[in-house]
Structure formats: structure tokens, C-alpha cells
Amino acid sequence: MPHPDSYQDDTKLKFVRNECLMGLPRGSLLQTSMTDLLVADHIHKKYGKYTALNDLSIQVPKGSVFGLLGPNGAGKTTLIRIINQITMPDTGKVYLDGEALDQKHIINIGYMPEERGLYKSMKVGEQVIYLARLKGLTKxxxxxxxxxxxxxxxxxxxxxxxxxxxxxxxxxKVQFIVTVLHKPKLLIFDEPFSGFDPINATLIKDEILKLRDDGATILFSTHRMESVEQMCDHIALMHKSNKVLDGRLSDIKRAYRTNTFEVGIQTGDDSVQSLETLKKNVLESASDDWQLNAAQFKTINENDLKLQVKIPDGLSPNDLLGFLANKGTINHFVEVVPTANDIFIQTINAN
Amino acid sequence: MGSLALIIKREYKARVSNRSFIIMTFLSPLIVVGMIMLITYLTQLNQAGKQTIVVVDESGYFYKEFESTANIDYLDLSPQGLETAKDLVEENKYFGLLYIPENVKKNTSGVRFYGNEAPGISTIEGIEEQIETKLTNEKLLDRGVDLDLIDASETQISITIEDFAGERTSKISNWIKAGFGGGAGYLLMMFIIIYGNMVMRSVIEEKTNRIIEVIISSVKPFKLMMGKIMGTTLAGITQFMIWLLIGGGLLTFLSLYLGLEGGAPNAAVGNMATTDLDKIELILLDVLNLPLLKLACFFLIYFIGGYFLYSSIYAAIGAAVDSETDTQQFMLPIIMPLMLAIYVGFFAVIENPDGSIATIFSMIPLTSPIVMLMRIPFGVPWWQLALSVSILIATFLFTVWFGSKIYRVGILMYGKKPTYKEILKWMKY
Structure with a gap:
């Protein structure tokens, strides 16, 4: 039987990988101390009798990737249009870099709307230059x-x-260039990856992250949760004209975690036990506090025992590891972190 | 360069480099001139067949009285008698037979024209006139009147109209004024319809291309709308200039070409009309006497005011709809006042330029550009001009504001076929 220490290393490794998946940015600690680039302060907007935004406030930290999430009709596009000064809020104010939003800030914002469009019969180069000059660049x-x-x-x-x-x-791609050409401080993307094939979507994603590294702040609206996982540091979740949730994505995930772990124990060729005996052994010896369920994750070994374990309050993952350590070779030990998708659905349903 | 200038430049370039625009620019004058040539050719073709009219004159007054013209040959078959002549006409397929009975002097109702086809009005009138003159002269002679004396005492009069400031004009000048005014009004209407539509299409294009949101995140919708209207106007002026140049050139060429053919009759006309030279001089004087500077200034004011007024409505319509087919329901408020203005102009203004209908319609802003332009050559009191222009400017500002408001909301609305009611609701957004 291998030395227990090696499991510990293994799990640590997995934890690190998991954190990466959660999208914690490099130097995220620094960002909390930075000021906010964009602040929307108690925005109200009505279209006739229909309320599009109800007392909405968000703070987008400088240098972050901020995800604006919500189902269709939640008011995301209205908010984005207000930030772009396309529509005016009924009440409330928007501040960019501490200043009340004004006509002069147009050059500081780059906007790629969900409804993409360019002049069809205009030449690409001419068009890019025209749109850049409208933003205020010289020829x-x-x-x-x-x-x-x-x-x-x-x-x-x-x-x-x-x-x-x-x-x-x-x-x-031309549209993307039009959006970023004038080096805006704030980049707003409405569903940036729709319409791109996977290769170009990755290319654009990398370019967006690079722009973030170069100092730009990204606000993007989407209902594609996998891109939220990959890119966002902060999110705000909107539902029916209201903000229902916002904050740092990792904080939100922490708040939504259930202390559940996925465990894989090796059986088969190099193991002494068969799957059945191992399962029996584990289930019988586990105390009633542990909630054990079959899990569905994939590993290379088909015959591994796969379990999902919810650790009761007062106990730590180490207790679980200690319990499992003498059962067999642990080759999988991962905390089940709620995905953005789970949080999204859970929150929307709760509201 | 300001963003407005940028937009104007782009719109201008987009319009001018549009293929159908180029084709229209160069083809339209050719089509118009081609039509003129075709009509001229067809008229000539129509006249080319010389008609022979057989004359049977039993009275004997008209022997050799009918002179053959370019289109009609008169053939005197009086000796053969009516019945034989009729047969001959049938046989030779002559155009017709003119029968003058013996007692025509006493009873003129016996004159007949026989023919398979009815002759043209001018032919009949010509024949009637010749018979009338001849018979009148005969009757005068019968009563012992000296025809020379009558000729000598014949008098023609053309009243010279003079206003109290001593400015002279003639009766013809009214027609010149009507021509100038009507031309200006008609030009404005055409300009509004052609280029207003172009503005509307360009708005719809931006909307369907979905570029609108990118643009208005950079510039105010109002600026975009104004830039669009101005750029299209400039393109329109360019097109008009080219039309004038091409059309003028072609017409000059054509008139030179036709002038060679028509040289002989022209000389004849010139001989008999030496006295008309004075008249022509007077006409020229009348043209010069028109308040040309005033006309030009007000033409500009009403042209710009009227055009902008309408094209901002066109832009708003373009913004409100999703495709050109949806624009029909909103076209009535544009076309109706334009048509009304043209009809009021052609019927009321030319008949009575200072009448109450003409005055009222030259105040209503939607019709004033056209109606007032038609009135100006006849002389309009300054206070009326000032009032009309002020109303026009006020309305122009209002429609541009109103239009841009609809525009601002409309360009972001997709997939809805808006009603008038809904558009009014947009005002509150």
C-alpha cells in the first residue's frame, strides 16, 4: 500500500487545478484594494409601463473581468446601453473612473453589441478606420x-x-478589432463568443484576457456559463430587472459550496480488492453522518469505486481522507464546487 | 475632423459609389433625351404620310384657293362632279373629300367632308378658316367694301401693365413668372421625394445591417441622422448637377442637330415675325425684371427648410420600420401635403397669386416651401414672407427634434411593426 503522504500530494495537486478552473485570476489579491472603474449607482429605467431596470447598482473593479449574467429579458442589454450612453437612465448615475459619465468618455469605452453589424458594401479597412475616427482617433x-x-x-x-x-x-473578427482599436479602458462585450467557431472563440478569448492583462477592464454579458467559468473574476446576476446576486465569483462559489467531495478508489489489476468487496467495505464501515452517493465522474480506470461524499458539519476533508486511506489507493479526491451554471439556475429558480 | 463631417463624408461616398446611383445618374438624362427624340421622331413619322384631299367645289369660289401644305395635297376634282370624285377617292385611297355646294354663300351648312378616317382637328380648323376668310371677303366685296381699307384699319393691341412704381411688364410675364415658380416648386417636390427616400433607405440599411448600435455608441443619434440627411443632400445636389450638365449638353447637341433640319421653316417664321422681335425683347426684359436675387435667396431658404423638414420625417419612418415594405403605411402623410402643394400651386397660385387659398397654403409649413416658391415671382409682401419662413423654421426644428426622437428609439427596435400609436408612445421613452 502506498504511503498516505502521496495521496495528500495528489489531492493538493487537484485542488490547485480546481482553483484554476474556478478562474481565480493571477494577482487577485491585489485587485480588492484597487478602485472600481465603473460604478452604476441605483439605476432605474422604464419603457412606458415596463420596468427594464429596477434600482440596479454594480461596481466593476479595475482590471477585472466582470460577467453580467441573467436570462433573456433580465435587463442586461438595457444596462449596457445605459453605460454606452445610448439610452439614458430615468434616475441613477453611472461613473467611469470616478467621473460622472459624459460624452467625452466615449473614447474610453469599446462596445461589441450582441447584434453584430457592419456596413456590408463598405471596404473592411475603410470601415475600421471610419469607426475608429468616430471614436475620436486621428486618421x-x-x-x-x-x-x-x-x-x-x-x-x-x-x-x-x-x-x-x-x-x-x-x-x-473585424467587429472585434473595431471594438478594441481605440484602446478603451472599458471593454463591453455582449455575448462575445456567439457566432465564432471554437478556434476563433479561443483566439478571441485569449485576446480579451490579454487586453485585461494590459490594463483594460472587461464587462461582458452572456448566458454561456462555461465562458463565465473560464474568464470572470466577478459576476452580477440579473433577473427580471433586478440584481439578485453579485460579487467575486470565488466568494460566491464558496458561499454556495456544500462540502461535498468526489472520491475515486482504485480497484482492478494492481489492487487486491474487487469493486464489489471494496464498495461493501466502504459503505459498511462509514458512519451514518457521511452522505454517500454514487458519482458520475470519469477516470482512466473503469473499475474504480466512484463516490460522492457530503461531509457533515464539524468535520474536515482530512477526516474523510483519513477514513478512506486504509480502504485502498485513492486516485481521485476533488471538492464538488458549484458551477456557475448551478448557481445561475439555483438563484433564478429561488427568485 | 468632427464626427458630423465624418458621417457626412461617409454617407456621401456611400451614396455616390452605389451602383444604382451611378447608373441612375448617367442613365436618367439619356432616358429623358431618348424619350424626347423618340417622341420627335414619332411625330415626324406621323406627319410623313402626305394626305391627299380631293376638293369638289361647285360654288367656284375656291378654285385654287386651297394651297397644298407640307402634309396635305389638295386635288381639285370639281369638274368631275361629286359622285365620280367619290369613286376616285375610294379607288386611289385618298384621305378624304371636301365638298362645297353651290349655294355655300347663302347656306354654309352644306359643306361636307367625306373620309374613312376623321381628319385631325388642325386640318379641319385650317380648312374651315380658309373657307370662312374667303366667304367673308366675298360677302364684303358683294356689299361694296374695299378690302384694302379693312386691312389698313386693322389694329392689334397688347396692353402694357405697369405698377405704381413704374415697373413695366407684359401679359406674357405672368406666364414667365408662373413658369419660374412652378419649375422651382416642382423641382423641390422631386428633390424631396427622390432624396428623402434615399435617406429613409439608408436608415433602414443601417438598421438591418445592425451596425446602428456600434455607431450610436460613438455618436449621438441626432448627429447621425443629421449627417445622413446632409450627406444624402450633397449626393443629391451632385446628381442634379450631373443631370443638368448631361441633359444640357445633350439638348444643345440635339437642338443643333434638329436646327439644321428645321432651318428653312424657321427662316420663313423669322420673316413674318419681325414685329415679334419687340415682344421677345420684352420677354427677356421681363425675365430680367423678375426679382432674381430675391428668388434665388428664397429658393435656397425654402429648398433647405422644406427638404430638411421632410427628410427628417423620412428618417424617422426609416428608423421606425424593419424593411422598406413596411414603409407604405407611413408614406401618406408625406405624399399628401406634397401633392396638395403642387395642385394648389398650379391651380390656385397661377390663377390668383394673392388669393386667400394661395396665401393660406403658403403659410402651412408642409406646403409652404412649394406654394411660396411659386408665389414669389409674382411678388409677395415682406410680412408674409417673414411669417412663412418663421413658421417653416419653427416646424423644421420641431420635426427634426420629433424625428430624431423617433429615430433614437426606433433604430433599436427590431421585429416590431410599429403603429402610429406605438410611435407616439416612444416619445415618452
């Missing part, structure tokens, strides 16, 4: 920066093509 700046981006994304030979000659994915 020379716009040219230089678009050349940089076109080279970077390998799009240089599209320059003189018309948008209607490009594929949908290609047009989306």
Missing part, C-alpha cells in the same frame, strides 16, 4: 493601429474586401 492613429491588429490576427489581405465578401466569423 494616422487609426491606420497604424488597425494595421497592427490586422497583422496580429492574420487578416491583412482582407483590407480591401467588402464585408459582404467575408464569412460570418471573419466579419466578427
Amino acid at each position: 494616422a492613429e487609426a491606420k497604424e493601429r488597425s494595421a497592427y491588429w490586422f497583422n496580429r490576427l492574420g487578416m491583412m489581405d482582407w483590407w480591401n474586401k467588402k464585408i459582404q465578401e467575408l464569412s460570418k466569423g471573419q466579419a466578427q
Whole structure:
């Protein structure tokens, strides 16, 4: 039987991996002490009798990736349009970098709407420069920066093509460049990955994260939970014009954790026990406090005993490990962290 | 460069480089000139077949009286008698037979024209006139009147109209004024319809392209709308200029070409009309006497005011709908006042430029640009001009505000076919 210490190392490793999955950014500790780039303060917005936003406040920390989540019709797009000064709030104020939002901030914001669109019969290069100049860049700046981006994304030979000659994915890349070209402090993406194939979605995701590393703050609205897991540090969950949940994603996950672990114990060739005897052994010797259930995760060994264990209050994962240590070779020990998807569904249903 | 200038430039370029715009620009004058040529050609073709009219004159007054013209040959078959002549006409497929009975001097109702086809009005009138003159002269001679004396005493009069400031004008000048005014009004209407539609289509295009949200996150919708209207206006002016140049060139060429053919009759006309030279001079004087500077200034004011007024409504309509087919229901409020203005202009203003109908319609802002433009050549009191322009400017500001409000909400609305009621609700957003 292997030395118990090796399990400990194994589990630690898995914990680290898990933390990465949760999307904790590098240097996340620093960010808490930073000020907020964008603050929406008690925003109300009504369309006729319909309330689109009800007393909504969010704070987007500088340098973070902020996910604005919610089902369709929750008010995400209205909020984004207010931040973009496309619509005005009835009451409440938006602050960018401490200043009340104003016409001059247009250059500080880059916005990629969910409904993508470009002038179909206009040439790609001309169009990018036109839109950049509307944001306030000079012609020379716009040219230089678009050349940089076109080279970077390998799009240089599209320059003189018309948008209607490009594929949908290609047009989306042009749209992305239009959004980021003027180096805005705040980047707003509404469903950024819809319409991209997996390769380009990854490419754009990496570019967005790189922009974040370079100092930009990202606000993105989505109902695709896997991209939330991968990218967001902070989230706000909206439902029926109200904010129902917000905060740092890891904090939220911690609040929603149930102290449940997935456990895999090896059987088969190099093990002395068969799956059945092991299962019997574990189930019989476990105290009634442990809630044991069959688990569904995948491992390389088909015959592993897979269990989901909810540790009762007052006990720690180490107690569970201690209990399992003499049962067999533990090759899987992972905390079941609630996914953003779980939290999303759970919160929306609760409201 | 400000964002407004950028938008104007882009809109202008987009309009001008549009393929159908280019085709229309160069094809329209060709089509118009081609139509003129075709009509000219067809009229000539129509006249080319020379008609022979057989004359049977039993009275004997009209022997050799009917002179053959370019289109009609008169063939005197009086000696053969009516019945034989009729047969001959049938046989030779002549155009018709003119029968003048013996007692025509006493009873003119016996004159007949026989033919398978009815002759043209001008042909009949020509024949009637010739018979009338001849018979009148004959009757005068019978009563012993000296025809030379009558010729000598014949008098023509053309009243010179003069206002109290001593400015002279003639009766023709009213027609010149009507021509100028009507031309200006009609031009404005065409401009509004053609380029207003272009503004509307361009708004719809932005909406269906879904680029609108990107643009208005950079510029105010109002600026975008104004830029669009101005850019399209400039494109329209360019198109008009090209039309004028091409059309003018082609017409000059054409008139030179036709002028060679029509040279001979022109010379004849010139001979008999030496006295008309004075008249032509007077007409020229009348044109110069028109308040040309005032006309040009007010043309500009009403043109811009009227055009912007309407195109902001066009832009708002474009913003409210999803596709061009949905625009029909909103077209009535635009087309109706335009048509009304044109009809009021052509019927009321030209008949009585200072009448109450003309005055009222030159105050109502939706019709004032066209109606007032038609009235100005006839002279309009300053207070009326000032009032009309002020109302126009006020309404123009209102519609641009109103239009941009609808525009602002409408461009972000997709998939809804809006009703008037719903659009009014947008005002509160």
C-alpha cells in the first residue's frame, strides 16, 4: 500500500487545478484594494409601463473581468446601453473612473453589441478606420493601429474586401478589432463568443484576457456559463430587472459550496480488492453522518469505486481522507464546487 | 475632423459609389433625351404620310384657293362632279373629300367632308378658316367694301401693365413668372421625394445591417441622422448637377442637330415675325425684371427648410420600420401635403397669386416651401414672407427634434411593426 503522504500530494495537486478552473485570476489579491472603474449607482429605467431596470447598482473593479449574467429579458442589454450612453437612465448615475459619465468618455469605452453589424458594401479597412475616427482617433492613429491588429490576427489581405465578401466569423473578427482599436479602458462585450467557431472563440478569448492583462477592464454579458467559468473574476446576476446576486465569483462559489467531495478508489489489476468487496467495505464501515452517493465522474480506470461524499458539519476533508486511506489507493479526491451554471439556475429558480 | 463631417463624408461616398446611383445618374438624362427624340421622331413619322384631299367645289369660289401644305395635297376634282370624285377617292385611297355646294354663300351648312378616317382637328380648323376668310371677303366685296381699307384699319393691341412704381411688364410675364415658380416648386417636390427616400433607405440599411448600435455608441443619434440627411443632400445636389450638365449638353447637341433640319421653316417664321422681335425683347426684359436675387435667396431658404423638414420625417419612418415594405403605411402623410402643394400651386397660385387659398397654403409649413416658391415671382409682401419662413423654421426644428426622437428609439427596435400609436408612445421613452 502506498504511503498516505502521496495521496495528500495528489489531492493538493487537484485542488490547485480546481482553483484554476474556478478562474481565480493571477494577482487577485491585489485587485480588492484597487478602485472600481465603473460604478452604476441605483439605476432605474422604464419603457412606458415596463420596468427594464429596477434600482440596479454594480461596481466593476479595475482590471477585472466582470460577467453580467441573467436570462433573456433580465435587463442586461438595457444596462449596457445605459453605460454606452445610448439610452439614458430615468434616475441613477453611472461613473467611469470616478467621473460622472459624459460624452467625452466615449473614447474610453469599446462596445461589441450582441447584434453584430457592419456596413456590408463598405471596404473592411475603410470601415475600421471610419469607426475608429468616430471614436475620436486621428486618421494616422487609426491606420497604424488597425494595421497592427490586422497583422496580429492574420487578416491583412482582407483590407480591401467588402464585408459582404467575408464569412460570418471573419466579419466578427473585424467587429472585434473595431471594438478594441481605440484602446478603451472599458471593454463591453455582449455575448462575445456567439457566432465564432471554437478556434476563433479561443483566439478571441485569449485576446480579451490579454487586453485585461494590459490594463483594460472587461464587462461582458452572456448566458454561456462555461465562458463565465473560464474568464470572470466577478459576476452580477440579473433577473427580471433586478440584481439578485453579485460579487467575486470565488466568494460566491464558496458561499454556495456544500462540502461535498468526489472520491475515486482504485480497484482492478494492481489492487487486491474487487469493486464489489471494496464498495461493501466502504459503505459498511462509514458512519451514518457521511452522505454517500454514487458519482458520475470519469477516470482512466473503469473499475474504480466512484463516490460522492457530503461531509457533515464539524468535520474536515482530512477526516474523510483519513477514513478512506486504509480502504485502498485513492486516485481521485476533488471538492464538488458549484458551477456557475448551478448557481445561475439555483438563484433564478429561488427568485 | 468632427464626427458630423465624418458621417457626412461617409454617407456621401456611400451614396455616390452605389451602383444604382451611378447608373441612375448617367442613365436618367439619356432616358429623358431618348424619350424626347423618340417622341420627335414619332411625330415626324406621323406627319410623313402626305394626305391627299380631293376638293369638289361647285360654288367656284375656291378654285385654287386651297394651297397644298407640307402634309396635305389638295386635288381639285370639281369638274368631275361629286359622285365620280367619290369613286376616285375610294379607288386611289385618298384621305378624304371636301365638298362645297353651290349655294355655300347663302347656306354654309352644306359643306361636307367625306373620309374613312376623321381628319385631325388642325386640318379641319385650317380648312374651315380658309373657307370662312374667303366667304367673308366675298360677302364684303358683294356689299361694296374695299378690302384694302379693312386691312389698313386693322389694329392689334397688347396692353402694357405697369405698377405704381413704374415697373413695366407684359401679359406674357405672368406666364414667365408662373413658369419660374412652378419649375422651382416642382423641382423641390422631386428633390424631396427622390432624396428623402434615399435617406429613409439608408436608415433602414443601417438598421438591418445592425451596425446602428456600434455607431450610436460613438455618436449621438441626432448627429447621425443629421449627417445622413446632409450627406444624402450633397449626393443629391451632385446628381442634379450631373443631370443638368448631361441633359444640357445633350439638348444643345440635339437642338443643333434638329436646327439644321428645321432651318428653312424657321427662316420663313423669322420673316413674318419681325414685329415679334419687340415682344421677345420684352420677354427677356421681363425675365430680367423678375426679382432674381430675391428668388434665388428664397429658393435656397425654402429648398433647405422644406427638404430638411421632410427628410427628417423620412428618417424617422426609416428608423421606425424593419424593411422598406413596411414603409407604405407611413408614406401618406408625406405624399399628401406634397401633392396638395403642387395642385394648389398650379391651380390656385397661377390663377390668383394673392388669393386667400394661395396665401393660406403658403403659410402651412408642409406646403409652404412649394406654394411660396411659386408665389414669389409674382411678388409677395415682406410680412408674409417673414411669417412663412418663421413658421417653416419653427416646424423644421420641431420635426427634426420629433424625428430624431423617433429615430433614437426606433433604430433599436427590431421585429416590431410599429403603429402610429406605438410611435407616439416612444416619445415618452
